[in-house]
């Protein structure tokens with residue numbers, strides 16, 4: 001409803017069987033002048049898209065990322081934590097170089113990635129990321145092996161470690177840790193804490209940076225997606241921003 005300019009043509013790749021649901025969503029939201037729904041990757045790529053945006057999860061990046069990039073098509077990835085697998089990241093970069101394409105990583109649910117990327121050039125002294133979500137956002141994750149989510153009465157840190165481990169072990173919840181790490185240039189140097197907090201309703205992200213050019217802290221309180229409490233609405237809008245920038249004369 002708030003898109004400044006529609007895209008020309010959008011094709012959505014869904015799992016076989018989900019075509020009708022995708023068509024209903026497209027009918028309800030005018031995201032493009034024309035649209036198509038595909039249930040197979042071959043048909044999807046045969047449409048020769050200008051850009052492919054992954055909004056599906058780590059598995060989709062692993063399954064389709066190389067083919068998209070090698071075929072010369074830019075790939076916008078939102079399941080950024082998939083790149084904690086250094087082999088996969090290297091293969092995607094090789095495919096991008098071979099295809100003359102770019103692997104594009106939007107900020108997703110977090111902000112301040114522009115400032116962090118600039119600060120990196122001045123020398124980073126310390127970067128930390130704190131991800132705090134209501135207990136229900138951690139359901140079905142390995143947080144459940146560390147604490148009883150239903151019995152929590154106060155904010156509880158259940159993970160403290162590197163961004164690489166966080167992104168790998170919490171694939172639906174710690175993509176932001178990977179984004180911060182990639183912008184900082186260090187999956188193993190960014191310190192991450194993950195917290196289940198029964199006193200909040202938002203997904204809170206805090207990034208603290210000390211560097212040669214600036215010190216800053218950024219805090220976002222993301223409204224959870226009604227469809228998925230693990231995901232902040234910001235993540236989808238961040239992908240939309242990236243796609244709309246590609247269709248605009250001014251990029252901001």
Ligand SMILES: NC(=O)C1=CN([C@@H]2O[C@H](COP(=O)(O)OP(=O)(O)OC[C@H]3O[C@@H](n4cnc5c(N)ncnc54)[C@H](O)[C@@H]3O)[C@@H](O)[C@H]2O)C=CC1
Nearest residue numbers: 013014015055056057060078079108109175176228231235
């Ligand atoms: N970078 C960031 O800040 C954030 C990244 N994410 C990532 O975004 C992904 C999407 O988030 P949600 O929409 O909330 O997840 P979701 O799990 O609710 O929806 C993902 C959809 O993708 C479909 N899908 C999965 N693999 C597919 C494939 N190979 N081909 C076709 N369809 C496929 C699923 O059937 C499902 O409909 C998450 O898995 C997470 O990795 C989520 C939040 C923030």
Ligand SMILES: O=C([O-])CC(=O)C(=O)O
Nearest residue numbers: 109173174175176231232
């Ligand atoms: O959407 C969010 O709040 C963040 C998220 O799930 C992630 O980092 O994977």
